[in-house]
Amino acid sequence: MTYKSQSVAKLYFIAAIALFAAQILFGLILGLQYLIGDFLFPAIPFNVARMVHTNALIVWLLMAFMGASYYLVPEEAETELFAPWLATAMFWIFLLAAAATVAGYLLFSYSDLAALTMNELLPTMGREFLEQPTITKLGIVVVALAFLFNIGITILKGRKTVVNLVLLMGLTGLAVFFLFSFYNPTNLVLDKYYWWWVVHLWVEGVWELILGAILAFVLIKVTGVDREVIEKWLYIIIAMTLITGIVGTGHHFFWIGTPEYWQWWGSIFSALEPIPFFMMTVFAFNMVNKRRREHPNKAAVLWALGTAVMAFLGAGVWGFLHTLSPVNYYTHGSQITAAHGHMAFYGAYVMINLTIISYAMPLLRGRNAANSNKQQTLEMWSFWLMTISMVFITLFLTGAGILQVYLQRVAEAPQPFMAVQDQIALFYWLREIAGLIFLIGVVTYIASFFIGQDEPEVVLGES
Amino acid sequence: MSGAFTKTMARNIFYGGSAFFFLLFLALTFDSMGQLPSRDNRAALSGPMGPQIAKGKMLWEENDCIGCHTLLGEGAYFAPELGNVYVRFGKSTDAIKGFIASRPANGIPGRRSMPQFNFNDEELTALAEFLKYVSEINSAGWPPNDQG
Numbered sequence: 137m138t139y140k141s142q143s144v145a146k147l148y149f150i151a152a153i154a155l156f157a158a159q160i161l162f163g164l165i166l167g168l169q170y171l172i173g174d175f176l177f178p179a180i181p182f183n184v185a186r187m188v189h190t191n192a193l194i195v196w197l198l199m200a201f202m203g204a205s206y207y208l209v210p211e212e213a214e215t216e217l218f219a220p221w222l223a224t225a226m227f228w229i230f231l232l233a234a235a236a237t238v239a240g241y242l243l244f245s246y247s248d249l250a251a252l253t254m255n256e257l258l259p260t261m262g263r264e265f266l267e268q269p270t271i272t273k274l275g276i277v278v279v280a281l282a283f284l285f286n287i288g289i290t291i292l293k294g295r296k297t298v299v300n301l302v303l304l305m306g307l308t309g310l311a312v313f314f315l316f317s318f319y320n321p322t323n324l325v326l327d328k329y330y331w332w333w334v335v336h337l338w339v340e341g342v343w344e345l346i347l348g349a350i351l352a353f354v355l356i357k358v359t360g361v362d363r364e365v366i367e368k369w370l371y372i373i374i375a376m377t378l379i380t381g382i383v384g385t386g387h388h389f390f391w392i393g394t395p396e397y398w399q400w401w402g403s404i405f406s407a408l409e410p411i412p413f414f415m416m417t418v419f420a421f422n423m424v425n426k427r428r429r430e431h432p433n434k435a436a437v438l439w440a441l442g443t444a445v446m447a448f449l450g451a452g453v454w455g456f457l458h459t460l461s462p463v464n465y466y467t468h469g470s471q472i473t474a475a476h477g478h479m480a481f482y483g484a485y486v487m488i489n490l491t492i493i494s495y496a497m498p499l500l501r502g503r504n505a506a507n508s509n510k511q512q513t514l515e516m517w518s519f520w521l522m523t524i525s526m527v528f529i530t531l532f533l534t535g536a537g538i539l540q541v542y543l544q545r546v547a548e549a550p551q552p553f554m555a556v557q558d559q560i561a562l563f564y565w566l567r568e569i570a571g572l573i574f575l576i577g578v579v580t581y582i583a584s585f586f587i588g589q590d591e592p593e594v595v596l597g598e599s
Numbered sequence: 600m601s602g603a604f605t606k607t608m609a610r611n612i613f614y615g616g617s618a619f620f621f622l623l624f625l626a627l628t629f630d631s632m633g634q635l636p637s638r639d640n641r642a643a644l645s646g647p648m649g650p651q652i653a654k655g656k657m658l659w660e661e662n663d664c665i666g667c668h669t670l671l672g673e674g675a676y677f678a679p680e681l682g683n684v685y686v687r688f689g690k691s692t693d694a695i696k697g698f699i700a701s702r703p704a705n706g707i708p709g710r711r712s713m714p715q716f717n718f719n720d721e722e723l724t725a726l727a728e729f730l731k732y733v734s735e736i737n738s739a740g741w742p743p744n745d746q747g
């Protein structure tokens with residue numbers, strides 16, 4: 137760590153990891169409710185557990201993006217953060233807002249929460265992923281603006297690198313597209329159309345810029361490869377992202393009342409969306425192979441390579457699987473969607489954040505370059521536990537999805553939804569078991585921050 | 600990547616390509632907005648049931664129905680698709696109302712259970728009218744059959 141103000145990143149990373157753990161606990165509750173339908177009913181109905189699971193995910197990813205930015209922007213710009221106090225203040229506001237929102241979900245019925253927060257004044261609640269009360273959404277906008285201001289001024293006053301520029305574009309896009317969450321007309325087709333401007337244009341658009349920038353930063357650090365080379369890759373990857381991903385939004389406009397030409401536009405452009413993810417994989421392995429130095433933080437290198445592979449599998453391969461409209465006609469809104477959603481979010485956005493945390497946390501905690509051998513061993517165990525169990529979660533959900541689609545939508549005598557769910561329960565049990573192993577991975581991950589922290593760090597040439 | 604392909608070229612492809620395809624997306628959006636009136640059943644919204652439908656959508660949202668169900672294939676995958684429930688229930692709003700009203704407060708032992716929301720008759724009508732409106736959106740032949 138070169139600049140004192142980078143240290144605010146630590147707060148963000150710690151909160152992110154805590155929310156990650158909460159997300160997984162609620163995931164396990166959901167998985168059990170799939171099997172034991174009345175588990176925790178009516179105290180925590182499925183929809184409530186689900187919004188805790190997905191909103192915790194989104195909020196911790198945002199927190200980690202912010203932490204990543206506070207860490208890497210000053211280092212890239214070669215200057216202190218413009219206003220560290222603002223970053224600290226915004227952290228507490230964001231954390232309190234997130235905690236209050238989750239408490240609201242769990243303590244009140246959702247309709248009471250809507251009444252309490254006066255949703256009728258500007259109704260934005262009750263849409264998937266955007267369940268937060270309107271007041272929370274406004275809070276997110278305030279936090280995002282303060283954050284962008286802080287990061288933006290820091291970038292302006294310092295050295296301008298491509299990594300910082302791309303990161304800033306991604307973060308600005310994130311804030312701008314979030315504004316569509318305030319548009320909620322009664323006309324359901326319009327509602328859905330612009331809902332995707334938040335959800336799709338985030339994960340298959342501007343977030344990929346953030347992902348690319350963070351990955352490039354870590355690769356520059358751990359491989360020592362010439363910045364020029366890495367920046368050229370970064371530009372071409374994000375070019376392919378937006379060239380394919382913007383019109384690729386059309387893969388969500390097949391069956392929601394929008395014109396049918398979207399079946400062509402959406403299928404063709406989204407079928408090209410795996411290209412940037414594939415390039416990212418080639419890029420990461422190439423850079424590591426051409427490395428000019430061995431970095432003692434082996435765990436961070438593993439996370440970086442893992443991100444590149446798993447993002448390609450989850451977003452690229454599992455995305456392609458159901459993105460052509462004739463296939464999507466059958467798979468739309470099935471367990472296939474859930475399978476893809478899990479691996480894509482994990483492979484791309486969970487893993488990139490764990491990459492930067494892995495790289496930065498040892499430095500933020502006073503190490504010169506890396507954690508102790510014992511810590512890194514534990515961390516690499518957690519990498520494999522989480523990643524392999526996520527592969528199995530995805531495979532089991534894909535199995536469930538194929539059967540579901542066949543029994544409910546393809547077979548000669550299509551069966552009702554609930555009847556089909558009963559028949560595929562075995563896959564849900566297997567998914568839940570894989571989920572438990574994922575949880576063990578999370579526990580191992582958290583343990584790696586503590587067990588072995590008192591041992592000396594890995595130094596080059598030794599271990 | 601080889602030397603002939605420079606960083607400046609990569610950067611220009613990024614800016615040029617992104618701008619071009621964003622504009623194309625806006626143009627397609629503009630065209631879609633023009634075509635929607637003939638597909639999205641907006642006539643129902645300005646018809647006699649319009650206020651009920653609007654209220655029904657509000658209730659749909661304020662009870663987070665999307666947290667268990669899909670609607671036109673989007674949402675959660677825990678409970679049945681409701682975009683076509685009006686059709687599945689024999690085009691009867693009364694059947695929809697009856698189903699929602701009759702959910703046991705403590706669930707069905709061991710089974711996935713829908714909560715009892717204690718809606719009054721007016722609210723039940725609003726929800727049923729909303730679901731009827733959704734079923735009449737032109738969704739290009741999706742879902743493949745009545746099971747959703």
Ligand code: HEM
Pocket residue numbers: 264339340387388406407409410447451452454455456457458459460464467468469470473476477478480481484485672673674
């Ligand atoms: C990291 C990037 C990505 C993430 C995080 C992601 C995540 C998701 C999630 C969570 C959903 C479900 C949305 C809902 O609840 O309705 C979804 C849907 C979908 N995604 Fe992705 N995705 C990514 C990239 C891709 C790519 C590259 C493709 C295509 C090649 C793709 C194709 C699809 C399709 C076709 C659907 C709609 C599924 C349906 O009809 O039910 N995704 N994605």
Ligand code: HEM
Pocket residue numbers: 160163164166167170186189190193473474477478481482483486567568570571572574575674675676677
């Ligand atoms: C212990 C592991 C996990 C279990 C058992 C689990 C379980 C579930 C369940 C049951 C759902 C609801 C599906 C439905 O709507 O019917 C869900 C949704 C979701 N989960 Fe998880 N989850 C786990 C881990 C994760 C992780 C690690 C991530 C992110 C990387 C994640 C991201 C999501 C997303 C994005 C959705 C919404 C999916 C969609 O709309 O398609 N989950 N999860």
Ligand SMILES: [Fe+2]
Pocket residue numbers: 336340384385387388
């Ligand atoms: Fe998408």
